[in-house]
Amino acid sequence: MKIITIALNTFKEAKRDRVLYLLFFFVIICLVFSRFLALLTVGDRMKIIKDVGLASISLFGMLMAILMGTGLVYKEIDKKTIFTLLAKPIHRAEFLLGKFLGLVLTIFIMTVLMTAIFMLILFLHTLTFEWKILVAILFIFFELCLMTAVALLFSTFTTPILASLYSLAFYLIGHLSWSMEMLIKKVKSGAGRTALKILYTVLPDLENFNFKTEVVHNLPIPGKLLGYSFLYGVVYTTFILFLAMIVFRRRDFV
Amino acid sequence: MGKVLELENVHKAYKVGFIPKKKPVLKGVSFHVNEGEIFGYLGPNGAGKTTTIKCILNLIFPDSGRITIFGEDSLKPRARQKVGFLPENPYFYDYLTGKEFLAFYAALLGIHGREREEKIKYFLKLVGMERAADLQLRKYSRGMLQRIGLAQALLNDPALVILDEPMGGLDPIGRKEFRDIIVNLKKEGKTVFLSSHILQDIEMICDRVAIILAGEIINQGYLGDLISEKVLFTEIVIAGVPAAEFNHLGESVSTSGDRVLLKVYEEEKIDQVINLVQQKKGKIVSLIPRTETLEDIFVNMVKNQ
Numbered sequence: 190m191k192i193i194t195i196a197l198n199t200f201k202e203a204k205r206d207r208v209l210y211l212l213f214f215f216v217i218i219c220l221v222f223s224r225f226l227a228l229l230t231v232g233d234r235m236k237i238i239k240d241v242g243l244a245s246i247s248l249f250g251m252l253m254a255i256l257m258g259t260g261l262v263y264k265e266i267d268k269k270t271i272f273t274l275l276a277k278p279i280h281r282a283e284f285l286l287g288k289f290l291g292l293v294l295t296i297f298i299m300t301v302l303m304t305a306i307f308m309l310i311l312f313l314h315t316l317t318f319e320w321k322i323l324v325a326i327l328f329i330f331f332e333l334c335l336m337t338a339v340a341l342l343f344s345t346f347t348t349p350i351l352a353s354l355y356s357l358a359f360y361l362i363g364h365l366s367w368s369m370e371m372l373i374k375k376v377k378s379g380a381g382r383t384a385l386k387i388l389y390t391v392l393p394d395l396e397n398f399n400f401k402t403e404v405v406h407n408l409p410i411p412g413k414l415l416g417y418s419f420l421y422g423v424v425y426t427t428f429i430l431f432l433a434m435i436v437f438r439r440r441d442f443v
Numbered sequence: 444m445g446k447v448l449e450l451e452n453v454h455k456a457y458k459v460g461f462i463p464k465k466k467p468v469l470k471g472v473s474f475h476v477n478e479g480e481i482f483g484y485l486g487p488n489g490a491g492k493t494t495t496i497k498c499i500l501n502l503i504f505p506d507s508g509r510i511t512i513f514g515e516d517s518l519k520p521r522a523r524q525k526v527g528f529l530p531e532n533p534y535f536y537d538y539l540t541g542k543e544f545l546a547f548y549a550a551l552l553g554i555h556g557r558e559r560e561e562k563i564k565y566f567l568k569l570v571g572m573e574r575a576a577d578l579q580l581r582k583y584s585r586g587m588l589q590r591i592g593l594a595q596a597l598l599n600d601p602a603l604v605i606l607d608e609p610m611g612g613l614d615p616i617g618r619k620e621f622r623d624i625i626v627n628l629k630k631e632g633k634t635v636f637l638s639s640h641i642l643q644d645i646e647m648i649c650d651r652v653a654i655i656l657a658g659e660i661i662n663q664g665y666l667g668d669l670i671s672e673k674v675l676f677t678e679i680v681i682a683g684v685p686a687a688e689f690n691h692l693g694e695s696v697s698t699s700g701d702r703v704l705l706k707v708y709e710e711e712k713i714d715q716v717i718n719l720v721q722q723k724k725g726k727i728v729s730l731i732p733r734t735e736t737l738e739d740i741f742v743n744m745v746k747n748q
Contacts, residue, residue: 190550190553191550191551191553194547194550194551195551198536198547201538201539202536202538205538268534269530269532269534270534270535270536271502272497272500272502272528272530272534273528273529273530273533273535273548273592273595273596274551275500275501275502276500276501276502276523276526276528276530277523277548277551277552277599278520278521278522278523278524278552279520279551280520439504441457441497441502441503441504442497442502442503443457443497443503
């Protein structure tokens with residue numbers, strides 16, 4: 190109950206954030222722009238619209254998650270609103286979880302809005318709804334939840350600018366780490382391979398959430414893969430939140 | 444009388460600098476607060492008052508020592524169930540209105556529905572903020588924030604109210620109203636812990652005080668025991684007699700027009716002054732014996748350290 194109260198208050202605060210609307214504005218521009226880009230394309234114009242649209246939702250969603258996630262906890266500490274809050278009989282973990290859920294709620298609503306506009310643009314073109322696209326967007330949303338947790342983790346111990354940079358680094362590593370999987374296959378078994386394997390396990394692999402290619406090119410997506418990606422998202426997000434709680438649990442608010 | 448709050452040998456040091464160096468802030472603070480009293484926590488700026496309060500509320504973790512609230516270890520959130528807290532220079536979510544703000548804290552305390560509505564109404568009235576109930580907190584003045592902050596601290600009907608510099612930023616009328624509210628809290632059977640460096644306020648309402656200086660408690664006890672009833676000196680204002688006439692009787696502090704303010708230390712010299720004034724056909728405007736105040740004790744202690 191306390192978690193929900195904090196979550197709703199966080200949502201209330203987040204929706205007043207101007208950055209959110211600025212990014213939303215850019216998404217709309219990108220979505221509309223994809224239509225013009227399609228005019229320059231030889232071949233299947235729909236693919237361009239879908240590709241640019243999904244990439245925009247993913248990119249700007251990530252920026253929303255990072256910018257809001259890094260700002261909100263820091264703001265509570267910086268503006269000292271946290272003093273009265275934590276003086277009430279609540280666990281610090283409840284506070285952090287409330288913040289997380291409030292942000293996820295905000296991200297969810299933004300994703301729904303972006304998707305609605307995206308689907309409308311697609312519908313105006315094809316006069317049909319392609320429900321498969323929603324699968325790709327759902328997994329983009331899971332990725333955004335993970336990024337929110339990451340932003341929250343960094344914001345528990347550093348300033349918003351540094352936390353944003355760390356989160357961005359996490360995002361980039363996450364989207365490049367799949368190449369390590371290929372490297373592992375090429376390295377001969379031994380200490381080096383084991384080390385690479387451990388590193389690959391610890392590092393995030395955000396490509397697990399990427400179903401854009403399959404959706405755009407209308408390739409089959411195995412159900413097992415979806416299940417695995419979902420599980421990966423849940424476990425990794427929980428792990429990051431757990432880390433954030435450990436950092437936050439013993440922090441002094443001077 | 445039971446002990447509501449007890450601190451035993453609390454130590455805390457902050458790490459400062461690029462290469463962390465420990466700077467001690469609390470050096471073994473011990474005191475206790477009895478049930479139903481107003482306890483004043485006194486000290487100059489930077490003595491460790493706010494740090495102590497943050498330790499009590501678990502916002503800061505002491506390096507060593509023990510803090511119990513109602514016999515419960517302060518590290519457990521449950522210990523804060525019956526505690527209300529108003530921080531120094533309260534900062535709140537400025538996008539909420541006064542009413543929304545109280546509703547948020549009430550929800551955190553598990554107060555819902557009709558009970559919540561009634562409580563909000565009651566406390567808005569108590570702190571005199573009914574008119575500003577639907578105004579965003581960003582438009583509040585400092586005094587108004589202080590008031591709404593006090594309402595927030597009292598929402599859960601706390602048995603222990605902790606106030607950090609509650610009178611700071613208030614005008615004289617506001618301060619009087621705050622004092623009245625605090626005294627009323629005591630009448631309702633609540634225990635009040637308040638920190639301040641405004642000695643007047645403490646002297647007027649507190650039962651017991653502890654004085655902290657550079658992280659150490661240097662004195663604590665009942666206010667009556669700390670302040671002696673002894674007359675330190677007598678201040679006499681005389682009109683119509685030049686100051687030079689009294690040089691051998693006391694110290695003339697100031698003159699304005701034909702008035703002289705005289706400080707007389709020995710009791711027998713007071714009569715001599717009165718006689719002299721009568722001889723010279725002057726007039727005694729006022730005669731005030733000054734007893735020791737908390738301020739005197741405080742200033743002396745600070746000097747001695």
